[in-house]
Amino acid sequence: MSRRFRKGFTLIELLVVIAIIAVLIALLLPAVQQAREAARRTQCKNNMKQLGLAMHNYESTYTCWPIGSYYTPAGSSTYAGTPNWRMQIFPYFDQAPLFNSMNFGLPFAGNVVNANTTTLSNKVLTGYVCPSSPLNPCANIANNTQFIQTPMYVGISGAYPDVALRTVGSASSYGGFYTNNGMLLHNELTRMRDAVDGTSNTIMIAEQSGQVGTSDIRAGYYGGYSGTSFANPVTSSNPGGGDSWSAGLTGVQYKINSPTTAGGSNSPYDANTVLNSFHTGGIHVLLSDGSVRFISNNIDFNTMANLCSRNDGVPVGDF
Secondary structure, X not given: XXXXXXXXXXXXXXXXXXXXXXXXXXXXXXXXHHHHHHHHHHHHHHHHHHHHHHHHHHHHHHOOOOOOEOEOOOOHHHOOOOOOHHHHOHHHOOOHHHXXXXXXXXXXXXXXXXXXXXXXXOOOOHHHOOOOOXXXXXXXXXXXXXXXXXXXXXXXXXXXOOOOOOOOEEEOOOOOEEEOOOOOEEOEOOOHHHOOXXXXXXXXXXXXXXXXXXXXXXXXXXXXXXXXXXXXXXXXXXXXXXXXXXXXXXXXXXXXXXXXXXXXXXOOOOOOOOOEOOOOOEEEEEEOOXXXXXXXXXXXXXXXXXXXXXXXXXXXXXX
């Protein structure tokens, strides 16, 4: 009698194989996702290194840092006639042709149509985008119907309250506090020597690529390149509670990745928008010496405020 051999697999064997494959996929998927996030985080860090090079090349040319956010006398329809630091460094950020195409006699406000805003409309500079962030770089966050990019990196104008207990600015009409103890200021330039606490201990630019709760509150108004609504540098009496807004800067008043907003942080044009990201555990920051560090969400707030001040004279703790 001939012996009959079974061909193929039984149902149980197939189920076992499928179960094994499913387990392997479940084990491998998190590793793949972590590897992808690690690559995105590295790219974000590289973006900030390029910003550091651009800032230092600007400083080498002009012997000063760019003015953080600049006032231009204008009516409401032509606000933002002078760009903030984000555009001032274009020539040193591989964007010289774009910079040269701008007409600086026209505003950069994302609520008007002109040659500048038409050129900038939906123009995404990848160096200003954190690859870990799902946010739309050109979202209409506030009065930005031309969809001008709002970069995911923000200049630091200081911190409040000051760790040395000095008066470092004045109140905003929107509940926040404008600061003048940082490296990038409103209507005022700083120089390398102004980092009295040391360039390696002073944050110049920080990441702002996340959400506060479910809201996108990046520092931008009429787009990400506009200036500020008040004239003259920040002092104890200016803007002094008067109607005021700005773009491109923040004075640090709240912890990193704060899940909620408070006075001065609940609108993109406020003085104290929150530093945040979609990275796990913290954000990248650019120090004034051009180095990039990853700062934990758990950093002591006084240490963070100390790092955001250029001249408080208080020794910096570990970070």
